[in-house]
Amino acid sequence: MSARDILTCPVCGRPLAENENKFICKKGHSFDKARQGYLNLLLVQDKHSISPGDAKEMLISRRAFLDRGFYRPVCDDIAGLLKENCRSEHPVLIDIGSGEGYYTSILKKELNAQCIGVDISKEGAKMSCSRDRDITWIVATASHIPVASGSADAATAVFSLFVNDEYERILKKGGILIEVTAGSRHLIELKRMIYDQVFDQNKKPAPHGDGFETLCEYDRSFGISLDEKALRELLEMTPHFHRIKYGKEKELEGRNKTDLTVNYIIRVLRKR
Numbered sequence: 263m264s265a266r267d268i269l270t271c272p273v274c275g276r277p278l279a280e281n282e283n284k285f286i287c288k289k290g291h292s293f294d295k296a297r298q299g300y301l302n303l304l305l306v307q308d309k310h311s312i313s314p315g316d317a318k319e320m321l322i323s324r325r326a327f328l329d330r331g332f333y334r335p336v337c338d339d340i341a342g343l344l345k346e347n348c349r350s351e352h353p354v355l356i357d358i359g360s361g362e363g364y365y366t367s368i369l370k371k372e373l374n375a376q377c378i379g380v381d382i383s384k385e386g387a388k389m390s391c392s393r394d395r396d397i398t399w400i401v402a403t404a405s406h407i408p409v410a411s412g413s414a415d416a417a418t419a420v421f422s423l424f425v426n427d428e429y430e431r432i433l434k435k436g437g438i439l440i441e442v443t444a445g446s447r448h449l450i451e452l453k454r455m456i457y458d459q460v461f462d463q464n465k466k467p468a469p470h471g472d473g474f475e476t477l478c479e480y481d482r483s484f485g486i487s488l489d490e491k492a493l494r495e496l497l498e499m500t501p502h503f504h505r506i507k508y509g510k511e512k513e514l515e516g517r518n519k520t521d522l523t524v525n526y527i528i529r530v531l532r533k534r
């Protein structure tokens with residue numbers, strides 16, 4: 263069975279079958295595969311805006327930044343915890359909020375996994391195809407993931423969102439969910455450069471329901487040192503870019519070296 267076999271019709275929930283460049287369900291709902299290879303399964307009523315999710319410019323900056331390897335330790339951490347906790351040799355892994363595909367494509371190789379990358383951003387899915395065409399990239403919302411119930415061995419949500427009931431639904435019994443969220447000290451130095459006041463936030467992942475048990479949770483940190491270009495890319499891939507005042511943005515220009523803290527909370531949950 264391949265990852266594609268677990269796709270379901272977003273309209274009626276029946277299985278989708280691949281037929282040349284289309285995916286069709288028994289009721290005749292049909293979805294064309296885009297030229298780049300992704301599949302748009304996002305229904306209009308789940309869109310909530312014309313172009314939901316991260317915009318192209320943000321995704322281009324994120325790709326440039328991530329490809330320099332600054333967040334590779336986060337990815338290695340996820341891969342290590344999946345290897346430790348996931349019971350399947352060749353797992354079906356769903357990366358939710360997959361962005362431009364950085365984590366999904368590395369995790370696929372590291373775990374010999376069959377992957378589905380899910381993002382509400384069409385641009386994200388489009389860009390992801392150039393990372394790995396063997397991954398099934400779909401445009402869909404995290405609150406309505408068009409895959410069969412109990413079909414995934416593992417799911418990841420990396421700096422994205424946590425939708426308890428839907429993530430529980432898609433996982434097999436005993437399936438693993440890895441969630442990564444920003445910690446209280448994440449990029450704290452950058453925030454201090456941008457904002458006049460930075461409040462101490464005691465960030466905690468959202469509580470999970472009884473359907474999951476927490477296997478472990480770690481608060482991890484490491485340092486990164488950025489040149490001017492990387493600092494600009496990092497700024498552009500975050501929501502801070504839309505909030506920064508012109509004067510502060512100017513101050514960030516011409517900095518040869520900026521030392522920043524990457525701080526994240528990684529939580530491993532098992533479906534009961």
Ligand SMILES: C[S@@+](CC[C@H](N)C(=O)[O-])C[C@H]1O[C@@H](n2cnc3c(N)ncnc32)[C@H](O)[C@@H]1O
Nearest residue numbers: 315316359360361381382383403404420421422
């Ligand atoms: C901060 S980015 C993280 C992307 C990727 N995991 C990474 O770390 O590079 C959050 C991603 O979640 C996506 N997103 C936002 N709301 C979503 C939703 N309701 N369903 C699915 N994806 C969503 C955005 O388009 C964006 O790509």
